[in-house]
Amino acid sequence: MATEPTGAVSSCVDSHGSAVGMPQLCADWFPNQIFWLVIALIAIFLILSRIALPRIAAVLAERHGTILSDLTAAEDLKRQATEAEAAYNLALANAKTEAQRIAAEAKAEIQAEVDVAIQKADAEIAAKAAESEKAIADIRASAVDSIEAVAKDAAAEIVSVMGGKADAAAVAAAVTSRLKG
C-alpha cells in the first residue's frame, strides 16, 4: 500500500510512491504539517485549559476536602467513642458501688430483723420459762398444802379413832411442825 504508484507529485516520492531519502526532510510537506500541528495544538490547549484542567483540579480539590473532612469526622467519632467508653466505665463502677451498698444495707436490715426476732424469741422463751416455773411452784405449793390438809385431816381422824378428843388446833400445829421436820 505504501508503494502504490501515485505519480511523482513530490520530489520526495519516487514514481512508485516509495520514499526518497528521509520523508522527515521533505520540505514540500512542511507547511501542511506545521499548519495542522498548530491547529491541533491550539485545539488541545483550549480543551485542556478551558475544560479538562479546571475540572480535574476541582475534582482533586473536592476529593482532598472530602478526605480531610472524613478524617476529621473519624477523629471526632473516635473521641466520642473514647468518651462513651469512659462514661460506661464510670457508670459501671457507680453501679457496682451502688450494688454493694444496697447489698450491705439489705444485709444489715436483715441482721437487725433477725436480731429483733431472736431477742423477741428469747424474751418469749424466758417469759414462758418463768411462767412454767411459777406454775410448777404453784403446783408444788398447792401439793404441799394439800398434803398438809390431808395430813391434818388424817391425823385428826387417827386421833379420833384412837379415842382421843382431837383438838383441831393442836393437831394442826403438830402436823405442821412434823412436816417442817
Place this chain on the structure above:
Amino acid sequence: MATEAAQHGAEAAAQGTEHAAETGSLVFHPMDQFLVKPLFGDGPIGMLSITNVTLWLFIAVVAIFGLMVIGTSRRAIIPSRGQSIAELAYGFVHKMVEDVTGKDGLVYFPYIMTLFMFIVVANFLGLIPLSFTTTSHFAVTVILALAVFLTVTVLGFVKNGTHFLGLFWVSSAPLALRPILAVIELISYFVRPVSHSIRLAGNVMAGHAVIKVFAGFAAIAAISPLSVVAITAMYGLEILVAFIQAYVFTILTCVYLKDALHPHH
C-alpha cells in the same frame, strides 16, 4: 507489508522500471510509513490539504478530548478508570512542573500539559499498526522545540530583563574561566532546540523504522519466527520509548522554563 512490496516489486519489474532489481529478493521500505499523503485525491500537498497528518493529529485531539474531558465528565470523588488516568496525567505533569520550576512555574502548567499530552498521545497512536506517527517528523518536533525555546527566551528577558544574561555568566567559576564558560553556555543554549527536537523525532522514527526492517525479514520463512520475536521485543521497547520521550521532552521544557524564571545558578 514485505510480500506486498515484493508483489509491487514484481509489477515494477513487469513495467521495466528501476525497481526490477528488487524482484524476488528482500524489499525494505522502512521509511515509507513516514510519507505524508493526501487523503483525498493525488494532487500536490499544499498547506491546507487534508492529509494523513491531518487525520492523525485530529485523532490525537479526539483521544485527548475523550480522555481528559469525557473521561472526567462524571467528576466522581471515587474515580472511574478513565478519570484515574486523566488525574494521573494531571498529577504527573503538575508535580513535575512544581518540582522543577517551583510554585511560580505553575502558571505555565496548561502549556506544558498541552505539550505532554500531545506528545504522549501522538507517540502511542503511532504504535497502532498502519498508523501515521506525527511525532516522528522533524517538522512537528522542531515546531514544538522552537515554541519552547522562543517562549522561554522571551519569558527570560521579560521576567528578568538583562539579568537573564546571567544564565551565561557562571559567577561561581573563577573569573578567568567565565568568558570561556559563557561561550560554551551560549552554544549549549542555542543547541537546546536542536537536541530537544531531534531527540524526540529520532527516537520515535528509529524505533518504527527498525520494526519495519524486522518485518521485512519476516518474508524469509527460516528467520520469520525470530523476526516476529524481534518485532514483539521492539514493540515493547517502543511502548517504553513512547512514554519516556514524552516525559523527557516535558521535563526538559520544565528545566528550560526554570532557567528563564530563575536564571541565577
